[in-house]
Amino acid sequence: MNTASSGLAAAQTQLKVVSDNVSNVNTPGYVRKIAEQRTLTSLGMGAGVEVARIRLATDRFLQAASLNAGAESARMGARHELYDRIQSQFGDPGGDAGFFSQIDKVFAAFAANAEDPTSSPRRQDALFRTQAAFDESGRIAQQIQAVREDADSRIQSAVERANGLLGQIEGLNLEIARATAVDGDASGAETAQSALIGQLATLMDIRVSVRPVGGVSIRTGTGTLLAGQGAATLEYNRAGTVTGETAFNEIWVTEPGGQKRSLLDSITSGEIKGLVELRDVEAPAAAERLAELVAHMADELNRAHNANSAVPAPTSLTGRNVGQSIESAVAGFSGQTTVAVTNASGVIQARADIVFFGASMTINGAAAVPATFLSVLNTQLGGAATASFVDGRLTLAATGANGVAVADDAAAPSDKAGRGFSHYFGLNDLISTDRPAFYDNGLSPASPHGFTPGETLTLRFTGQSGSRLRDLQVAVPAGGTVGDLVTALNDTATGVGRFGTFALAANGSLSFTGYGNPEPTLSVLEDRTTQVPSGVSVTELFGIGDGVRASRADGFSLRVDIRQSPSKLALARLNLSAAAGTPALSVGDGRGALALADAGERATNFQPAGGSSGGSTSVSRYAAELSGEIGGKAAAAKTRMATAGALYTEAAARQTAHEGVNLDEELVLMTTYQQAFNASARLIQAAKDMYDTLMGMI
Structure with a gap:
């Protein structure tokens, strides 16, 4: 019975x-x-x-395979979705409306001006296309930052979801343990818990093990305890508006036992990992490459435009902020240049022929040094024009109704860090910017840096996973030279010497090389330095940190007076060999327009940016390479997403077939x-x- x-x-x-x-x-x-x-x-x-x-x-092997595949699928899905948004901002590389096509049209428009330099419609068309290209680059740069903001917002939402899931999973652990203790049926709670674990696995990679008392223990892929002895707590606060070098906050996880550590050191996949990679690696790389392209496009147009002159010549030329004193800026030049004063007919009324010898120079044969450069120049101009230097900007102004033009000697052009005299000071720039656009500024270790001792900048170093390694505050030293500043930056006790080293190149550019493989990533948290007299910071002067370099892309625009009056577009070349009393500037001269049209094909030195090693190439070639890279990365992201999705589908199908x-x-x-x-x-x-x-x- x-x-x-x-x-x-x-x-x-x-x-x-x-x-x-x-x-x-x-x-x-x-x-x-x-x-x-x-x-x-x-x-x-x-x-x-x-x-x-x-x-x-439940098959623990199939479950683990499904969870891992789900985490990787979520990671790749997040990266593809957001990078595809970045790629779409550039438009169709082969279409007429795409960003890279607009760059080609700028140079083509200037070529049309060479055929008829006096045509006002052609001038307006060239200026319109130029402004449109730089406006578009600014828009794209802002959209890339918007994608980073979106990723940051989604990270915070993912952290909140993870906290909620961990709390529910731990609550079900208690129910399952109670049922197990009395030999009850805990399968309902286990089923609900399994679904929650699947949702958690899409946010981060996890490892699940069964507890002897019932329920599960959950750890990250590298072993950080998330649940099983209480629920871990994740913490994250959004960084706010992402502009320039704004650094993002750390994602912290506090284990049930109270140990607090970086979550990014503990996970290798999942949606959170994918969002961080897009926000901190892929999006900044695209922004840096864009900024490097746009900066060199502006620089090459300015190179050509500084070698040109409008007809008649403008009454004054005001340069951009070079971030140095006049003594530092004018030192180190070689070659010859001429400052000429012309009347309305283009006839030279006065001229100052400057021959540079590095630390000294002659002006019309009169000896000068950097400290006396302005006074000697003004003396040699004889009152026909005056030179002044205020807030880091050099100005040449003719008196009366005359105009002023600058031209380099054809056989021995002036040169400092690869730029002529007018180009270096930006006296006749076509494209203006509100911040330093290039960092090969020609400074040497002996150059005065102009910063006040005691001013500080705070640098952050992050590891390969994106977690913070260290924040370091570096003070401007008592020594006043660039060499002293570099030494202070590299100090092992008060500088970055434990993580890498700064090196000043012959052209004045400052680069950072980190120790280890992979190298730590350097960013700037705060810069309280201000140079006298230019007002720029150490970060802006040397381009320290990828964020500062990337922010250049939305700072370029056509010079205001040229935009308002296309006749001021410089398309002619000053003829230094013109006989006395004959015009040195001609209205029909289109040589300057040809130089502007060829600016895209001139080889120039691109600096490393966004994973690119840089090197000597033309603006047009760099644009083509960037176009291919953006498209290739978007296609690769889509392929990786599809592959990860297929693996997840297969793993889930096998798990479902068994369970x-x-x-x-x-x-x-x-x-x-x-x-x-x-x-x-x-x-x-x-x-x-x-x-x-x-x-x-x-």
Whole structure:
């Protein structure tokens, strides 16, 4: 009787499990239940059967494979989605409306001006296309920053979701442990927990292990405890508006035991990882490459325009802020240049021929040094024009109705860090900017840096995972030279010497090389330095940090007076060999327009940016390479997303095939347990009949 009644109870439990499985056949995430039976014994004799426990049909290997594949799929999906937005901003590389096509049209428009330099419509068309190209670069730069802001916002949302999931998973751990302690059915709580674990795995890579007391322990891929002994807590605060060198905050995880550490050191995949990689690596790289392209496009147009002159020559030329004193800026030149004063007809009225010898110079044969450059120049101009230097800007102004023009000697042009005199000071720039646009400024270790001792800048170093390594505050030293500043930056105790080294190149550019493989990433948290007299900071002067360099892309625009009056566009060349009394400037001269048209093909030195090693190439070639790189990265991101998605689909399908409900199998089991139930019932009936017969006999 006892054996039969135990079989009856076991069959009833099995039928209940089967019916539960069948009813949930279409429930997403449902894991099939299995009731495990075992034999009962008493004094070595069989005493029936019992259901030891009801468990889920979970395969830990398949579950781990599915969770890992899901995390990688979410990571690649986030990267592709946001990078595709970046790529779309540049437009179709082969279309007429794309950004890179606009660059080609700028140079083509200047070539048209060479055919007819006096055509006002052609001048306006060239200026319109030039302004449109730089406006578009600014728009793209802002959109890239908007993508970074979006990624940052999604990181915060993902952190909040992860906290909610960990809290629910830990709550279910308690329910499962209580049910396990009394041999109860915890399968419902385990099914709900399994679904939550799947959601958590899309946010970060995790490892799941079963606890002896019931429930699960969850750790990150590198072992940080998230749940199992309490729920871990993730912390993140958005950085706010992402402009320039704004540094993002750290994502912290506090383990149940109280240990606080960087989450990025603990995860290798998942949506959070993908968002961080896009925000901190891929988007900045695109912005840096764009800024480097646009900066050199502006620089090459300015190179050509500084060699040109409008007809008649403008009454004054005001340069850009070079971020130095006049003594530092004028030192280090070689070659020859001429400052000429012309009348309305283009006839030279006065001129100052400057011959540079590095630390000294002559002006019309009169000796000068950097400290006396302005006074000697003004003396040699004889009142026909005056030179002044205010707030880092050099100005040449003619007196009366005359104009002023600058031209280099054809055989021995002036040169400092690859730029002529007018170009270096930006006296006749076509494209203006509100910040330093290039960092090969010609400074040497002996050059005065102009910063006040004690002023500070704060640098941050991050590792390959994106986690913060160290924040360092460096003070401007008492020594006043650029060499002293570089030495202070490289100090192992108060500078960055433990993470890498700064090096000043011969052209004045400052570069940072980190120690280790991979190298740490350098960014600027805060810069409180101000140079006298220019007002620029150390970061702006030398381009320290990728954020400062990337921010250049939205700072370029056509010079205001030229935009308002196209006749001021410089398309002619000053003829220094013109005979006395004959015009040195001609209205129909289109040589300057040809130089502007060829600016895109002139080889120039691009600095490393966004993973590119830089090197000598033309603006047009660099633009073509960038176009291919942006498109190639977008295509690669799409391929990686598709591949990761396919692996996840396959892993999930295999897991579902093992853990999901198969109606045919369940119906077979139902028939089997119905027959077992009937057999146990018949055995009970037989025992009852036997007892009745025995009782009747007595």
